[in-house]
Amino acid sequence: xxxxxxxxxxxxxxxxxxxxxxxxxxxxxxxxxxxxxxxxxxxxxxxxxxxxxxxxxxxxxxxxxxxxxxxxxxxxxxxxxxxxxxxxxxxxxxxxxxxxxxxxxxxxxxxxxxxxxxxxxxxxxxxxxxxxxxxxxxxxxxxxxxxxxxxxxxxxxxxxxxxxxxxxxxxxxxxxxxxxxxxxxxxxxxxxxxxxxxxxxxxxxxxxxxxxxxxxxxxxxxxxxxxxxxxxxxxxxxxxxxxxxxxxxxxxxxxxxxxxxxxxxxxxxxxxxxxxxxxxxxxxxxxxxxxxxxxxxxxxxxxxxxxxxxxxxxxxxxxxxxxxxxxxxxxxxxxxxxxxxxxxxxxxxxxxxxxxxxxxxxxxxxxxxxxxxxxxxxxxxxxxxxxxxxxxxxxxxxxxxxxxxxxxxxxxxxxxxxxxxxxxxxxxxxxxxxxxxxxxxxxxxxxxxxxxxxxxxxxxxxxxxxx
Amino acid sequence: xxxxxxxxxxxxxxxxxxxxxxxxxxxxxxxxxxxxxxxxxxxxxxxxxxxxxxxxxxxxxxxxxxxxxxxxxxxxxxxxxxxxxxxxxxxxxxxxxxxxxxxxxxxxxxxxxxxxxxxxxxxxxxxxxxxxxxxxxxxxxxxxxxxxxxxxxxxxxxxxxxxxxxxxxxxxxxxxxxxxxxxxxxxxxxxxxxxxxxxxxxxxxxxxxxxxxxxxxxxxxxxxxxxxxxxxxxxxxxxxxxxxxxxxxxxxxxxxxxxxxxx
Numbered sequence: 001x002x003x004x005x006x007x008x009x010x011x012x013x014x015x016x017x018x019x020x021x022x023x024x025x026x027x028x029x030x031x032x033x034x035x036x037x038x039x040x041x042x043x044x045x046x047x048x049x050x051x052x053x054x055x056x057x058x059x060x061x062x063x064x065x066x067x068x069x070x071x072x073x074x075x076x077x078x079x080x081x082x083x084x085x086x087x088x089x090x091x092x093x094x095x096x097x098x099x100x101x102x103x104x105x106x107x108x109x110x111x112x113x114x115x116x117x118x119x120x121x122x123x124x125x126x127x128x129x130x131x132x133x134x135x136x137x138x139x140x141x142x143x144x145x146x147x148x149x150x151x152x153x154x155x156x157x158x159x160x161x162x163x164x165x166x167x168x169x170x171x172x173x174x175x176x177x178x179x180x181x182x183x184x185x186x187x188x189x190x191x192x193x194x195x196x197x198x199x200x201x202x203x204x205x206x207x208x209x210x211x212x213x214x215x216x217x218x219x220x221x222x223x224x225x226x227x228x229x230x231x232x233x234x235x236x237x238x239x240x241x242x243x244x245x246x247x248x249x250x251x252x253x254x255x256x257x258x259x260x261x262x263x264x265x266x267x268x269x270x271x272x273x274x275x276x277x278x279x280x281x282x283x284x285x286x287x288x289x290x291x292x293x294x295x296x297x298x299x300x301x302x303x304x305x306x307x308x309x310x311x312x313x314x315x316x317x318x319x320x321x322x323x324x325x326x327x328x329x330x331x332x333x334x335x336x337x338x339x340x341x342x343x344x345x346x347x348x349x350x351x352x353x354x355x356x357x358x359x360x361x362x363x364x365x366x367x368x369x370x371x372x373x374x375x376x377x378x379x380x381x382x383x384x385x386x387x388x389x390x391x392x393x394x395x396x397x398x399x400x401x402x403x404x405x406x407x408x409x410x411x412x413x414x415x416x417x418x419x420x421x422x423x424x425x426x427x428x429x430x431x432x433x434x435x436x437x438x439x440x441x442x443x444x445x446x447x448x449x450x451x452x453x454x455x456x457x458x459x460x461x462x463x464x465x466x467x
Numbered sequence: 468x469x470x471x472x473x474x475x476x477x478x479x480x481x482x483x484x485x486x487x488x489x490x491x492x493x494x495x496x497x498x499x500x501x502x503x504x505x506x507x508x509x510x511x512x513x514x515x516x517x518x519x520x521x522x523x524x525x526x527x528x529x530x531x532x533x534x535x536x537x538x539x540x541x542x543x544x545x546x547x548x549x550x551x552x553x554x555x556x557x558x559x560x561x562x563x564x565x566x567x568x569x570x571x572x573x574x575x576x577x578x579x580x581x582x583x584x585x586x587x588x589x590x591x592x593x594x595x596x597x598x599x600x601x602x603x604x605x606x607x608x609x610x611x612x613x614x615x616x617x618x619x620x621x622x623x624x625x626x627x628x629x630x631x632x633x634x635x636x637x638x639x640x641x642x643x644x645x646x647x648x649x650x651x652x653x654x655x656x657x658x659x660x661x662x663x664x665x666x667x668x669x670x671x672x673x674x675x676x677x678x679x680x681x682x683x684x685x686x687x688x689x690x691x692x693x694x695x696x697x698x699x700x701x702x703x704x705x706x707x708x709x710x711x712x713x714x715x716x717x718x719x720x721x722x723x724x725x726x727x728x729x730x
Contacts, residue, residue, distance in 0.1 A: 136604050143649035281606045287645035294641060 001422035002429035003415055004059035004093055005052035005407065006249060007393040009045045011069035013037045019271035020345050023338060025070035026133040026278035041072060044400055049083055051404060055411020059091035061390050064098060066137040070277055077111045084119035091124050095195040095214060098130030100148035101138035106175055109159035113182045121185040126193045127153055132285050133278040143287030148172055160189040191430060193247065193388070199293055200229060207233035207241065210436030212388060214247035217364065220383050220458050224450045227384065231449045240438040242447050243427045247388030248380060252366045254373055254409040255402070265367030267396030268467060269359070272352050275466030355465045362461035365394065370413035377414070378421050382454035387429035389418065469514035471506055479548040484529035486521040489514025494559050495550065496521040497566030500602065500647040502639060504627045509714045512722045522549060526646030528639050538650050539565065539591065540658060543572030547580060559729055561585040564684065564711065565647060575664035578671040585674045585725055588711050590656040590684050592692060597685035599656045603648045607640050613682045616710035623715035665695035673701040674728040678709030678716060
């Protein structure tokens, strides 16, 4: 099993009240940004990654968001380039570069190839569509999101695998002379993984390309459905999907004692957590989702809501506030009542933190000592059988020391336990077995990808709890 | 009530939904970015003496998207082709908001295709003062609310958007917003070349209509249109205490002005 360390690299000094007033992390005015703090945090996060390697993680996962104190990784490739030099053996896993907001995919191919070369073949690039707010921030037309994604992907692949020079004349990108003189260290190209939240289109696309799919904290039930869809698509494509085709990311915080863990772990709720990533109008700009995906989202109330992509937000983005003519409001949630002045900031906060225990009960976050977190991780591993597992350091204002202690405890106790569990479950990762390398014979039974019996033991999530 | 009906015509290489209603010489009506709002009192008034032709913009649900239309200028080229193919000859046009921008683009390509042109608070020119509302970064509700100055005093707004909306209506809005984003996302709801080409419009009497308190497209854009249309007879009329929808906020004055202009 490949176990990655992940942090969003939050700007932890953002005033929580400002997030609450703004009703999201995205869009908090940047007058609250202090360069001294930024300089300290970037360096601390790089040091954290080095430490994670020391304690035994196999990979460091990075991500990218723009204009948002939730994540300082605005130019993730810069951090990846530094890690390529200052780490020794961990994989550098980028989940992922937001292709639709990249204006020059050829340059992206060059950047990533440089990182792969400096790291001597430790890069695992990944691609994302980018959150809705990334389209707003980067002036990327959301109505072309999927088209930009597909064409930029194909162009990067061409840069890495097609002998140059050649001309690229696509629908959205035109390059008269593609002949990069920096090519990836790994041949024919670096392995590629794709993170996802809810989109069945993305799952099918991954299966067709034989790219492992990494579920970002998605509810177990819907993740099971998506992985079965992957398995079926793989069979249709003529190969057998297995544990090497899947990964899962889990938000977690570990401390020496349960009392400490519970007190510190409240940080995951800070500012409303990932559910307050961006406001409805920035979460779902026009055309960002296909009509089918929008319909599915309208029906689906059970998903995790990572980055705030929830049916509630969809409804709110559709209706907005038209008070005079009696259009009913969806639920009248905290954000809405705050906006209308029906509740105060203190009350909004109280409501957010009231869900702390429920968020743990539903495994949205796992908080505890090694002894108490391991059984919860074991259950997820049993249900989903992921070859890749990302441990996502809890968000919010933890101290540097608390974060380092959490990493140390994971390394000393959690990781060895997870490896033992993975061994018992026969889980192999994408480096042990090439994804898509096992042929599938039509008409035969393909490998069971999930454990439905274990799923029965998994707790049900409270749909109203978003973290 | 005037008779009106919606039909699908195969024209300009696609299936185009079009609402036709009324009696008399044809009048092309180009709807705004949220689509055709339904048959309103101003439609009814104008339909007494004109046959309204209201094409439903490609991509707005009933008319399929035309991939080759990649900006508002090309949408104008499309409608010009439609008009040629329908053999309507020289025609009068009324365009609302983004539909007004489309009419202006058509006029720059060939001012002779129109006899008279009415532009109702069109986007399309970068605001010299203020900013065009970024309708793509707000909720539908915010977008709607910003279109009128005083919702309570605008009964037809309730008729258009009141009551509980069905999933089909949400989808229609999403389709409309997606398609208008597709063609007008960048630059933000304007064409930097448009003012230059508007100077080439000649012999096309133009009535520009604006609400002074327009919160969607600032009134400064109206002034810019009038300045740009310097080689033709263009008049700007600004209604006080009025937002982005003079046709329902100042309905009687609007109808009177348009009828007299189109004589």
